[in-house]
Amino acid sequence: xxxxxxxxxxxxxxxxxxxxxxxxxxxxxxxxxxxxxxxxxxxxxxxxxxxxxxxxxxxxxxxxxxxxxxxxxxxxxxxxxxxxxxxxxxxxxxxxxxxxxxxxxxxxxxxxxxxxxxxxxxxxxxxxxxxxxxxxxxxxxxxxxxxxxxxxxxxxxxxxxxxxxxxxxxxxxxxxxxxxxxxxxxxxxxxxxxxxxxxxxxxxxxxxxxxxxxxxxxxxxxxxxxxxxxxxxxxxxxxxxxxxxxxxxxxxxxxxxxxxxxxxxxxxxxxxxxxxxxxxxxxxxxxxxxxxxxxxxxxxxxxxxxxxxxxxx
Numbered sequence: 001x002x003x004x005x006x007x008x009x010x011x012x013x014x015x016x017x018x019x020x021x022x023x024x025x026x027x028x029x030x031x032x033x034x035x036x037x038x039x040x041x042x043x044x045x046x047x048x049x050x051x052x053x054x055x056x057x058x059x060x061x062x063x064x065x066x067x068x069x070x071x072x073x074x075x076x077x078x079x080x081x082x083x084x085x086x087x088x089x090x091x092x093x094x095x096x097x098x099x100x101x102x103x104x105x106x107x108x109x110x111x112x113x114x115x116x117x118x119x120x121x122x123x124x125x126x127x128x129x130x131x132x133x134x135x136x137x138x139x140x141x142x143x144x145x146x147x148x149x150x151x152x153x154x155x156x157x158x159x160x161x162x163x164x165x166x167x168x169x170x171x172x173x174x175x176x177x178x179x180x181x182x183x184x185x186x187x188x189x190x191x192x193x194x195x196x197x198x199x200x201x202x203x204x205x206x207x208x209x210x211x212x213x214x215x216x217x218x219x220x221x222x223x224x225x226x227x228x229x230x231x232x233x234x235x236x237x238x239x240x241x242x243x244x245x246x247x248x249x250x251x252x253x254x255x256x257x258x259x260x261x262x263x264x265x266x267x268x269x270x271x272x273x274x275x276x277x278x279x280x281x282x283x284x285x286x287x288x289x290x291x292x293x294x295x296x297x298x299x300x301x302x303x304x305x306x307x308x309x310x311x312x313x
Contacts, residue, residue, distance in 0.1 A: 070111070072113050097264070097268055108144065122136065137169070177230075181248075189202065213302055
């Protein structure tokens with residue numbers, strides 16, 4: 001059992017290092033009780049044996065993933081969870097939306113110990129704080145900043161969300177805010193099984209859209225698609241929580257079937273080529289039946305929102 005544990009520990013450490021560098025070192029030492037330890041850091045005062053590794057990054061490890069923490073301890077498996085999540089997001093844009101991303105997006109992830117430290121960091125670096133945010137992406141520095149929540153998995157979901165923003169801002173800076181945010185919401189739950197990538201439903205969005213539907217608070221699709229990015233963001237700042245949820249569910253609806261997914265792909269590629277046309281007019285030209293058909297299909301879907309997992313084979 002002891003031997004098996006250390007083999008597993010070493011395997012996890014090696015896997016983590018493989019995803020971070022083409023050339024790396026790990027250190028092995030034996031303590032006074034005869035227990036074997038492995039680390040990716042040099043520890044002074046110990047008689048460590050350096051084990052050199054020569055490895056090649058996997059196909060999907062195209063991001064320069066740097067994880068930095070302040071007063072936060074992450075396990076090797078948690079670091080690997082973050083690396084995997086980043087690569088799932090990349091794979092989605094590459095395999096599902098057909099972007100042959102030739103640029104390396106440097107993802108610098110900073111994890112702070114709690115919300116108070118996070119808010120202080122935002123004030124120091126931005127002059128303001130997003131009081132309701134769980135993470136933020138700084139475009140100029142390509143830095144993602146989050147704080148460690150009690151449920152650590154939610155922190156990792158936020159990282160995937162912000163990685164999506166990093167990709168969209170890099171390869172299609174003219175994408176409308178609703179599409180940028182809607183895709184990021186889907187990336188929170190992206191995962192991989194042996195058969196391929198899949199996205200799980202966002203239950204809070206599901207509930208909020210149901211509430212908005214019952215209270216006649218959903219934004220009309222024609223109006224929704226005509227909102228420029230600045231007005232969409234302004235609406236969110238005015239606490240239109242239903243708009244955020246509607247955005248997430250609308251993109252979930254669009255990704256749920258191959259025809260709708262093809263529509264999203266066409267939109268994304270037009271924006272990547274510098275098209276700045278409002279979504280409404282692109283939908284009129286690219287969605288089968290135009291905006292009227294899109295509105296009818298969305299309305300029908302909202303009546304009985306699906307909570308099925310979306311699988312990409």
